[in-house]
Every structure is written in C-alpha cells, then in structure tokens.
Amino acid sequence: MSDSKFIILGREIKKGESAILEMDVAKLHTRNNLSIPVIIERAPIDGPVLLLIGGVHGDEINGVAIVRDIIRRKYNKPKMGTVICIPVFNVFGYLNQQREFPDGRDLNRVFPGTATGSLASQFAYKFTQEIAPLVDYVLDFHTGGAGRENYPNVRCDFNNETTLNLAKLFGAKFIIDSNHIAKSIRDLINRMGKTILLFEGGKSLQLDREVINCGVNGALNIMKHLNMQEGELKIDTDYFLLKKTKWLRAPYSGMFESLVTNGSNIKQKTVIGRIYDPYGEFDKNIIAPFDCCIYGLNTAPIVYKGDAIFHVNVETK
Template structure:
C-alpha cells in the first residue's frame, strides 16, 4: 500500500511522525469509555504498512510483551513505510487475565463481526472496518492456552508463497502448516488479500524470555526483509517445516509427567511420558507412535483419558 497520505481512525498521520490513537471498544455501565491504544510510527518514505498485534486472547501475555519490547527498543520506528503496534488487543481479557471477552466469546472466532452482534462481534466489526483495510502485512503473536505450552513456531499455509517465504524469514525453529480457522482474525485478513503470519510461543499467563526474544527478532527480520528497517536478516538454524501434525492423547486418567522437553525430536517407541494414579496401583508409559518433533505439550500435572498431551509432527521437511 502506498501511504503518501495515510489516514487512520479519521486522523492523518504525517510523514516522520509518531501518533497514538484510541480505538473505542465499548462504553462501560459506569459511563466511562474503554479504549485501546494504537501506536503508529510513520517513516518519511513511503512503504508497506505492517501491523504488530498482541493480546488477541487476553491471557496470552508473551504476545503483549513482544510488541511492548519492539516499542521499547524503538524497532517500530521504520526507515520506510508505517508500523502500527497494538500491544493489548483484547483489553477486557487482559484486565481480567482471561482468554475471552466479558460476553464469554472468543474474540478470535468473531471476525469480521457485525455492528449489531455481541460485544465481541461489535468490536471485531469496528476493527475490521477501521483498521484492517489499511494494513498490508500482519504479525499476530499468540501463546498456548488451557494449560498448554507451545514451542516457538510460525503458522501459515505453506502453499501460499508469500506467507511461506515470510515464515522462513521470521526465523522461528518450526514452521507449521495451518489452514484458516473460520471467523478467525487470520482468515479475515486473508480474505482481504493481506499477508498474515501467526506466531505461537510459550503459555498463557507466563512470560518466557526465550519466546519474547524469538518474537522480537522475527519481527525485525520481517521488517528488514520488507525494506522497512536496515540491516541483514538474521536467521540461525534452518527451521523444521511441519506439513502435517496431530495431538497425542492421554491413554488413561491420572497424574501426568512428561519425560521430554518441548521442542524435542523423539524416536519411534521412545517413552516420552508417564500417566499414573495417586495410589500406586498403575503406571502407563506414553510411547512416541513414530519419529516426530514435539512442538506443543500439556503442562497440567493431572489429565483425563483422551486429553491432548503432545502436539507432534506427522510429516516434515
């Protein structure tokens, strides 16, 4: 997008200027308005518009910390183009330390929303009309949920050439082929013809510095690749590309103990966990069903039969 004249939320952002805008979310029953701060940094030179988005789920604090760190280090001040930062997207969930909106809805299943729907749907609609059309690229930062921890990975549709190339540039240890979930923010941006990457790392309500560093470095790599920042893209070891994946499930109810670390490569029939009862009557081994990489795991000490315990690769390259 050429940003020779860039207007957002009714306000023109001049070249070379930093602007903090407020997106109205809702009016509370106390008559106070709840607003989301949006930090916009525009270069003196035209270029792409990149959105850095954290906290779509309010309890996913690693994503908030990644965007915050980018702002703190002034990495969001581009040499070319415009960077829009929204550190806390779901401000209701962030304040309540919960995943959902106050109406119990998952905001990431409400897009593009409607003007007359639920609170979450109204917010999704407002964002879809007033922010989404004006960006070209999106980095959406997430973590695991419901007691699950994700090893740092980037998700995209591998068949979409541009997003796959950006995923490789990002530099996370794993790239996971992931189809678009209906009514997700990612699907909504794709339908608008925008390129979006979803980063996953760590778990809810926890700050993991290695995950934060991976997200910050990945964002910088993307900006360098797009010509928005100067310098060379810094990618270490080539990523493992996971074309197909599945969740392994608990063979029984009981206490759960993982014997491997998240991010590990394991071999066929390797004992990767144990499930046992609190009375010392049984203990079951969980075996790797094939050679695979583990990039997500359950961190709960107690599981029920059928609970997802390891997210593993089925096909890689």
C-alpha cells in the same frame, strides 16, 4: 503504499510523524469509556504498512510482551513505510486475565463482525472497517491456551508462496501448515488479499523470555526483509516444515509427567512420558509411536484418558 494521505481512526499521520491514538471499544456500565492504544510510526519514506498485534486473547501475555519489547527497543520506528502496534488487542480479557470478551465470546471467532452484534462483534467490526483496510502485512502473536505450552512456531498456508517465504525468514524452529479458521483475524486478513503470519509460543498467563525474544527477533527479521529496518536477518536455527500434525492423547487417567522437553526431535519407541496413580498401583510409560518433533506440551499435572498431551508432526519436510 502510495503517496496518498494515511488516515487512521480519523487522524492523518504525515510522513515522519508518530502518534498514539485511542480506538474506542465500548462504554462500561460505570459510564466510563474503554479504549485501546494504537501506536503508529510512519517513516519519511513511503513503503509497506505492517501491523503488530498482541493479546487477541486476553490471557496470552507473551504476545503482549513481544509487541511491548518491539516498541521499547524502538524497532517499530521504520526507515520506510509505517508500523502500527496494538500491544493489547482484547483489553477486556487482559484486565480480567481471561481469554474471552465479557460477553463470553472468543474475539478471534467473530470477524469481520457487525455494527449491531455482540460486544465482541462490534469491536471486530470497528477493527475491520478502520484498521484492517490500511495494512499490507500483519504479525499476530499468540500463546498456547488451557495449560498447553507451545514451542515457538509460525503458522501459515503452505500453498501461499509469499506467506511461506516470510515464515521461513521469521526464524522460528517450526513452521506449521495451518488452514485459516473461519471468522479469525487471519481469515479476515487473508480474504482481504493481505499477508498475515500467526506466531505461537509459550502458554497463557506466563511470561517466557525465550519465546518473547523469538517473537521480537522474528518481527525484526520481517521488517528487515521488507526494507523497513536495516541490517542482516538473524536466524539462529534450522526450520522444520510441519505439513501434518496431531495430538497424542493420554491412554490412561492419572498424574502426568513429561520426560522430554518441548521442541525435541524424538525417535520412535522413545519413552516420552509417564502416567501413574497416586496410590502406587500403576505406572505406565507413554511411547512415541513414530519419529516426530514435539512442539506442544500439556503442562497439567493430572490428565484424563483422551486428553491431548503431546502435539507432534506426522509429516515433515
């Protein structure tokens, strides 16, 4: 970032200044305005601009808690550069404890949005125009959805050396090679020539302290690497590069019980789960088809044949 003025949402933030601004989302049918807080901390010394986002999907509470903890611990006050925090991005979904916007759309599938489109599209357009151009780096915090629990991991494009290097420094156990999904925030930021990491951990509508701590520590590691904070990076685990992944699917319908913990390294032919009926007529083991790491679990007690139950790697580095 240069010595030029830093203006966000119509307000100039001077060096060494803090601000909490409101980004208007929409006017409710009750004629009340709905807006989201945008928390900005600018250091006295110029440097990179880092954006931290939680709650793009309104039911992904761990991401909200991660950004909240970063603010509470004052990690968002940089020694150089600027940190922008948006703890609750999809305020509609957060209020309703739902993934989507009130118009039923997935906010993370409408970027860059349009000024005259759907409610979600208009909100995406405002972010694209007023915040995204200002940032250099983005950390986007997510959790598993639809009853699926993700072991803490970061996702990036392995062909992008800058992003892959940041992913290694984040400190999560698993780093997953992931394509950019069209019209997502990650796709938008990438197309703008900026750097973004997507963090996944835990499951929707649940707080997980291990996941939250991993996300907070990872963000702090990135800030230390960018010289926005002081101190040594804290990396507590070796990382696995998961180049190719797949879901193992239920071979039967029935009551499902996992026999392994999320994040486990499993050998081929290990019994990793059971599916059985409520009448005691059958009880089937689920066998690992190859050596793999499990980084995603279906936590539903009842599954149907073909349901995704274990998210595993097919190829590891």
